[in-house]
Amino acid sequence: MIKRTIVGAVAVLSLSAQAFDLGGLASSLTQAADGSSASAPASPLATFMDKLGAARKQPLSPMDQLAVSTAVKGTQGELNAAQGQFLNQASQSTGVSQNTLSTLLPSTLAPVAGNKFIQDLQAKTGQHFASPVVDTLMGALQSRNSAVSGIKDTLIKKLAELVGVPATTVDTLLPIVGL
Structure with a gap:
């Protein structure tokens, strides 16, 4: 009975992960439920979550994995929006295409x-x-940099509280997921 309940809960989390396209979480949850192992390399998100678990000396639970995945994906969306807003402003003021402008930018x-x-x-x-x-470009860059900094700081604090590791640890691990 307990095993059936656990397998059912994992199935629900797996479906949720698939619905949100959470970078390999669905397959790792399914494998955990049926005892199979993956032969494919871990996704950056799965590696990130493994390292967070190692930092707290306890693997993340499926619920923690879902929360971390959701936070990371949400942050990536916010960062893309901030980057897009900057590219739109810069393109309008210079007449240079957003594609050309984006080649001059580092990671988001x-x-x-x-x-x-x-x-x-x-x-x-x-x-x-x-x-x-x-002047317009400088203002747009300053707005972009402020937005990006705030988004990053919010994610770091959220994950540090959620996982129970120092914020500096989260900050050090973020490049694994491209942040």
Whole structure:
């Protein structure tokens, strides 16, 4: 009876993970329920969760895995939105395509140095931007950097509380999932 209840709970979590496309969580939950092992390499998200569990010296429960996965995916969406807003503003003010602009940006979590970005953009496009355009770009970059920093800090605090590890540990592990 207990095993049937556990298998049922894992099945529900697995379906939830599939519905939210939570990076391999569904297959790991299914494998945990039926005792099978995976031959495919672990996803970055699964590796991240394994390392969080190791840091707290106890593997994450399926519920913790779902919460971590949901938080990471939500943060990735927020970061993409902040990046998209910046790219839209920069494209409108410069006339340069968002694709071209995005090639000059580091990962979505890294702050962007305004002067270097503008120099790189001018070199790439062969254009020299007037002072009002540069001012608009600098403001957009500052807004982007502030938003990204706030989003990252919120995720770090949330995961540290959820998992029970120091925030510095979470911050150190975030690059595993591209953050």
